[in-house]
Amino acid sequence: MIGAGAVGAGTAWHLARQGHNVSLIDPSLEAPIQRNNSLDQALNGTTASLGVLMGHVFRRSSGRAWRLRQRSMELWPQWVERLNHPDTPLQLDSPLIQLASDPVESERMQSLANQRRELGLESFSSANSESHQIPWPNPGHGGLCSHNDGRIDPLALQRALRRSLKTEEVALLPARVTALHRQNPDEGNRWGLELDTGHNTHYDVVVICTALASALLLQPLGHEFPMEAVLGQVLDLQVSATTKAWDHWPAVLVCNGVNLIRHGHNRLWLGATLEHGEEPSTEEPSIMRRLDGLAPNWLQEAEVVDQWHGLRARPSGRPAPLLEVLEPGLILASGHYRNGVLLAPATADWVGQQMMNTTKIPAS
Template identity: 85%
Template sequence: MIGAGAVGAGTAWHLARQGHNVTLIDPSLDAPIQRSISRIQAINGTTASLGVLMGNVFRRSSGRAWRLRQRSMELWPQWVERLNHPDTPLQLDTPLIQLASSPLESERMQSLAKQRSELGLESFSAESTAFQQTSDPLPWPNPGHGGLLSQNDGRIDPLALQRALRRSLKTQQVCLIPARVTQLHRPNPGDGDRWRLELDTGHNTHCHFVVICTALASALLLQPLGHEFPMEAVLGQVLDLQVTAPAQSWDHWPAVLVCNGVNLIRHGSDRLWLGATLEPGEEPSAEEASIMRRLDGLAPNWLQQAEVVDQWHGLRARPSGRPAPLLEVLEPGLILASGHYRNGVLLTPATADWVGQQMMNTTKIQAP
């Protein structure tokens, strides 16, 4: 396994539980799991994410993207149960609420709720919003449009997930190598028909299967082998806000509140994460962060007046000319599971399940 974000580490854990001998390679494996305090340098992968799980509120009802989301939402409760440990607690936080920004969007949400009531979706009017049941609710814009409540969507803390996976990988005796893979070499008889991986430490390692989960760095490993999978960086900024509001106003705040595509996540008694922007390139824009904070004119006064106490930005890998994610068996023993764009944490269980199926199918074909 190359890459130790949620997808890479989660897939390594899943494969080890299936009985495979797994080696996970990533230069970050000897670093503490935390967000950098620097606002200048981008945070890559899972660490930069908010861990939002939007599986059941996905607008499409067919196709690969829908199937992957549904498979992940089916598997996540099982994963959380198995990964949760007193030393590395992990939980699935629910529910998720989407606010409608217009009457038309409200109608679409009502239709979706009727189609997926069995998945825990229900629409609501302004008078019945789950977070406005207190005597002193937080004021919110456009209350006449209502929204959509998803009982089973929500979020998983990405840092807690990484810590839980790291502990479980060690329990499963996965070999962890803190290094960067610089080049891949196809199998040959001299290597025992195994792939040879060159590391930046000057050492080599060998394996029968290579699973690439390195986001933007994936293309660099694949190009010398003749595989072209270009990806572009899409930057996302997150603001950590301190808000002034009565304590009881937070009593019914959901795990995730979504307004105009922006996630608002409460943490602590008076803190809120607001994210994330969608910016091309690798340099954050102060203007984009300001636009996000206004929520396209829908932000209430208390949100606009909140103090920014911290912020960070990260880079997502979006495939160029192909739908995300990239899940392909490129040649015998070489599997690509990367380019998840904004859904790395969400699709981790489904991706791990898919990789396991590909390896099992290959093993069956090769068996005498």
């Protein structure tokens, strides 16, 4: 496995549990999991992410994207149960509340709630928002409450995965892969990997989970998977005067496409921006913070105590994510764009199925 974000680490853990001998390679395996020096440098996608799991509120009701979301939402409770440990606690927080920004959106939410009641969706109007304890001064057009969507803390997830990878005896190699080579399978393993540590190593199957860097690794082999970077900024705000609404804050409140996540006594994460390229804009965070005119005063007045940004990998000309068996023993699981944390379990499950088709698990 190359790349130890949520997708690569989650997949490595899943494959090890299936009985495969797994090595995980990533230079970040040496570093502690935290958001340090985040102002100057883009964080990897998983560390930058807010960990919002929007599975059931997805607009479409068919196709691959919907099936992957449903599979992930089915697997998340099992993942959390297995990964949760006193040393690396992990939990799913719910619910997720989406506010409608206009009557059209409100109608769409109502019809979605009617279709997906058994998945835990419920719509509310501005009139009954008070009885639902919706934490917003003026939920003018009502909205949608998804009782089974919500959030997982992406740092806690990575810590829990790292601990569990050790328990499953996955070999953790802190190194960057600089090149991939095809080898003659008759002479042993199919793939040769060059590492920046100067070592070369060989594997029968290679799974590439390196987000934006995947295109660079694949191009010399003749596989073109261009991706564009879409930068996201997050603000950590300190709210001075907490309102009544504060007592009933859901795991995630979504207003105008922006997630508001309460953490600690009087803090709120607000994110994320969608910016093309790799340089953070200075204006976008304040634009995001206005929530298109819907932000209450207390939010506008909150103090910014921290801020970070990261890059999302968006496949060019193809839908996200890229899940492909490119040639025998070469699997791509990357380009998850805005939903890599959400889709980590479904991705691991998909890779596991491809491995079952191509390899034999050694008898234990």
